[in-house]
Amino acid sequence: MLAFCLLGTLPLELRLGVRVYRQWRRLVLTLLPVVTVFVMWDLYAIAAGHWDFDEAQTLGIVLPGGVPLEELLFFVVVPTCALLAFEAVRRVKGWPAGNQ
Amino acid sequence: MSYTVLAVVGVAGALVLDLVVLRTRIVTGRAFWTAYAIVIFFQLVTNGWLTGRDIVTYDEAQIVGLRLVFAPVEDLLFGFSLVVQTLAWWVWWGRRSGDVRSEGRA
Numbered sequence: 001m002l003a004f005c006l007l008g009t010l011p012l013e014l015r016l017g018v019r020v021y022r023q024w025r026r027l028v029l030t031l032l033p034v035v036t037v038f039v040m041w042d043l044y045a046i047a048a049g050h051w052d053f054d055e056a057q058t059l060g061i062v063l064p065g066g067v068p069l070e071e072l073l074f075f076v077v078v079p080t081c082a083l084l085a086f087e088a089v090r091r092v093k094g095w096p097a098g099n100q
Numbered sequence: 101m102s103y104t105v106l107a108v109v110g111v112a113g114a115l116v117l118d119l120v121v122l123r124t125r126i127v128t129g130r131a132f133w134t135a136y137a138i139v140i141f142f143q144l145v146t147n148g149w150l151t152g153r154d155i156v157t158y159d160e161a162q163i164v165g166l167r168l169v170f171a172p173v174e175d176l177l178f179g180f181s182l183v184v185q186t187l188a189w190w191v192w193w194g195r196r197s198g199d200v201r202s203e204g205r206a
Contacts, residue, residue, distance in 0.1 A: 001150060029189070030193055033185070034182070034186050038166060041106065041110070044189055048101075049162070050106075050158065051157065052157050058151065079182060079183070083187065084189055085135045085138045088136045088189075089137075093131065096131065097187075097191045
């Protein structure tokens with residue numbers, strides 16, 4: 001599923017030239033606070049039993065706090081894909097980002 | 101706190117980050133909502149897969165019980181919060197670095 005997201009959005013970077021991966025420092029700085037906040041949310045939710053993961057349908061690599069590896073990757077992949085979608089819309093439409 | 105409460109807090113926190121803390125105000129622009137319409141479609145597809153196949157399961161006591169394509173509605177709030185926070189930081193870092201591209205062609 002994560003691979004589907006990455007492969008599906010790859011043409012946006014390569015063909016449309018949205019320059020998300022190319023601005024890798026900005027991408028890392030963006031992901032750091034987001035991953036931090038959502039991993040904390042995830043740790044709480046797992047500890048409180050809000051949600052659970054099927055061991056048979058995950059890789060089985062579990063990080064401290066019971067967070068499956070896929071969950072950490074999710075918090076990197078999904079924001080990256082959202083950025084690619086956002087920059088693709090802006091590139092096609094020529095729209096500003098926000099507070100103009 | 102239940103998932104429902106946390107999901108609402110997550111949305112409020114993301115809006116505060118965008119509108120007050122970083123002042124990126126992406127939620128006031130067309131670019132965000134157009135991108136979000138695309139993202140939410142793929143969220144329903146991918147999250148529907150993850151929840152429909154029981155890869156991820158939820159404690160029924162922690163959600164209101166309303167589901168959309170197998171997934172609790174709380175997941176939509178969770179996703180909205182994730183996307184808003186990501187785009188707000190992205191635009192903020194773009195402005196700080198003085199990248200004119202991040203300002204767009206207004």
